[in-house]
Amino acid sequence: MDDRLKVFLDAKLNADVSRRRFLQGAAGLSTLTVLGATSQSYAADGKLGGELNFLGWDGEHGGNVAKPFLEQNNIKMNASFQSAADEALTRLNTGGRGAMDILTPNKDFQTAILKAGTELFQPLDLARIPTASGLFPAFKDAPWLVKDGKTYGIPIIWGDEPCVFNPKKWDAMPAKYTDFADPKYKGELVLLDDPFGNIWLWAKSLDMPEPNRLTEEQLQQVLDAMLKSKPNVVTIGASHGDMADVLVRGDASIGIGGWAYQVMIAKEKGVELVVGSPSVDGTFYWSDSYALAVDAPNVDNAYGFIDFMTKPESNAALAAELASGCTVEAAYDLMPEDIRSMFPYDNVRQPGGGILGTQIVVPPQEPDGDVVGAPSWVEAWQTFKAS
Amino acid sequence: MLPAGGFYAVFFVVPMLCLLVLSFWRAKGFELIPDFTLDNYRKIFTSPLYRVLMLRTIGVAFVTTLIVVPVAFTLSYMMRFVFARRGQLILQIVLLSLFSGYLVRIYAWRTILGKQGLLNSTLQWLGLVDQPLEFLIYSNIAVVITLSGLLLPLAVLPLYSAMLNVSRDYLEASRDLGASWVYTLRTVLVPMALPGLRTAFAFAFLLSAGDFVTPALVGGSQSMLIGNIIADQFRGIGSNWPLGAAMAFVVVAIMLFAYLAAVNIIRWVTRW
Numbered sequence: 001m002d003d004r005l006k007v008f009l010d011a012k013l014n015a016d017v018s019r020r021r022f023l024q025g026a027a028g029l030s031t032l033t034v035l036g037a038t039s040q041s042y043a044a045d046g047k048l049g050g051e052l053n054f055l056g057w058d059g060e061h062g063g064n065v066a067k068p069f070l071e072q073n074n075i076k077m078n079a080s081f082q083s084a085a086d087e088a089l090t091r092l093n094t095g096g097r098g099a100m101d102i103l104t105p106n107k108d109f110q111t112a113i114l115k116a117g118t119e120l121f122q123p124l125d126l127a128r129i130p131t132a133s134g135l136f137p138a139f140k141d142a143p144w145l146v147k148d149g150k151t152y153g154i155p156i157i158w159g160d161e162p163c164v165f166n167p168k169k170w171d172a173m174p175a176k177y178t179d180f181a182d183p184k185y186k187g188e189l190v191l192l193d194d195p196f197g198n199i200w201l202w203a204k205s206l207d208m209p210e211p212n213r214l215t216e217e218q219l220q221q222v223l224d225a226m227l228k229s230k231p232n233v234v235t236i237g238a239s240h241g242d243m244a245d246v247l248v249r250g251d252a253s254i255g256i257g258g259w260a261y262q263v264m265i266a267k268e269k270g271v272e273l274v275v276g277s278p279s280v281d282g283t284f285y286w287s288d289s290y291a292l293a294v295d296a297p298n299v300d301n302a303y304g305f306i307d308f309m310t311k312p313e314s315n316a317a318l319a320a321e322l323a324s325g326c327t328v329e330a331a332y333d334l335m336p337e338d339i340r341s342m343f344p345y346d347n348v349r350q351p352g353g354g355i356l357g358t359q360i361v362v363p364p365q366e367p368d369g370d371v372v373g374a375p376s377w378v379e380a381w382q383t384f385k386a387s
Numbered sequence: 388m389l390p391a392g393g394f395y396a397v398f399f400v401v402p403m404l405c406l407l408v409l410s411f412w413r414a415k416g417f418e419l420i421p422d423f424t425l426d427n428y429r430k431i432f433t434s435p436l437y438r439v440l441m442l443r444t445i446g447v448a449f450v451t452t453l454i455v456v457p458v459a460f461t462l463s464y465m466m467r468f469v470f471a472r473r474g475q476l477i478l479q480i481v482l483l484s485l486f487s488g489y490l491v492r493i494y495a496w497r498t499i500l501g502k503q504g505l506l507n508s509t510l511q512w513l514g515l516v517d518q519p520l521e522f523l524i525y526s527n528i529a530v531v532i533t534l535s536g537l538l539l540p541l542a543v544l545p546l547y548s549a550m551l552n553v554s555r556d557y558l559e560a561s562r563d564l565g566a567s568w569v570y571t572l573r574t575v576l577v578p579m580a581l582p583g584l585r586t587a588f589a590f591a592f593l594l595s596a597g598d599f600v601t602p603a604l605v606g607g608s609q610s611m612l613i614g615n616i617i618a619d620q621f622r623g624i625g626s627n628w629p630l631g632a633a634m635a636f637v638v639v640a641i642m643l644f645a646y647l648a649a650v651n652i653i654r655w656v657t658r659w
Binding site: 084085093245374377378 | 414417419439440494501502521524600603604606611615622625626627
């Protein structure tokens, strides 16, 4: 299975792909075999059937994984895929209300939406998702999914964004991100085109007390620090796939804000890459969840889908397909070892969200007192890119 | 005309009007606030960042056009008058690249221009350089080369089509009357091929000025163009649609002005 998955992913390397887009179409996976035995008919209660509208990251609709569930319950999934985190909100505000069921927000976006009180998700009735009791402790009461005691999402995958580098050129990464300003890294760095991830990493490196809440002066300090590393940056990857391509071609030897799976991609190309973030600064973590859109027209199908996808077998299959960490504890043993070993699972065995819960990467949407809002971060990042 | 006009109205005029209205609104968090403010335009004209990117974009677009149009013109001339019998065949070969995807072609250029790419490997193998020429990739030069490669077939199409309407007799008559080749080119060929030249210029200039994928993939860390900034305003957390809409209109206005100026200069040269 793994070989076929890798070959497929490898073939996709030269496409413009995001982390999730790598995965769609990995139809040869043996997940169907695994799931075929465990899929039960949810139609028994007579509630399921009809349509299910999905809008989320490509691959997270479980094209292969969910197939037995959808077929047995006569559900037709209408899947469309977002290219930006806020696309569901755009859709909702431009005539899409009542036309979306399942959404897959990432941690940062969901945090921002819930904090802003913006209408997009509806609270989940956890009694209708019994499989959610099998989530890792960190995901059971994930703070980014809970507001006023109500839960707004069920985590499906997670991971981190480490440095990925060529061990033939470097023994290890420096202790801090600010160390990348050293001229010895000239022509060696590739960054991901992600304003929040990069600014957050450098803010942390500068020991800002709250790296996601910066004043204008602090943001300028971060930008100045980042600009010191700019002469060493070869390019800014449009996606994780693009970044991997730059590393594989040898145009750069260190990817900042990378993806562990880039190591496997490079291996297939005969290039050795390893993962290793700055020892002092570390990196940040992400997670995507299934959420229910406000005014979703097919609520029963949506609950059935989420419950099915949160089964250990489904979760393991989806996480393997998406080369990510699984969120269900019993899925851990079902994961292929090479993918399982890419992620530090100790982080999700702790209650309260673990490091994913305490680590907030996204800034406030609007200025909050002296703290600048997200648009200022975007502008700072654009200044960095244009300089 | 009515079906074409209707199509144009529905799929161009109406969306552009919506975008124009949006450019006067405000963004507040994830919400768009209807308003009539000039703040977005004010920000564009006062921000050094946008000014630099606008100038860089115009520069890259002009240089690309100055490469694409003369090459396409020469190629079309040769297809029409030098290798007339093989003209259609050459056209098919030129157009062959359009059968592959846009992204595939950009990645192909990355393979050619990369540090360990085809060009650098060949130059090193021939002993012409010791080290890879790093300016070939992830630079403005890489953007210009890649855009030129992408846009050349699109520029050849209208130029070759225009030249098919130019009779060889006119050129020969001009030469028989003692005109130099340059004079014939300037006063006979270019004016007669002007509609095609104008379209080729528009394709090369406007498409390269509006492109944001090529700079993102081969432009490197210092070659971002205004299109990249506009795209950023329409996606993700921190996006600002009204500002993006205003930027789009400013870019359209500037590029149209530059295009019309260039076309008038060409026309003036032919009458000079």
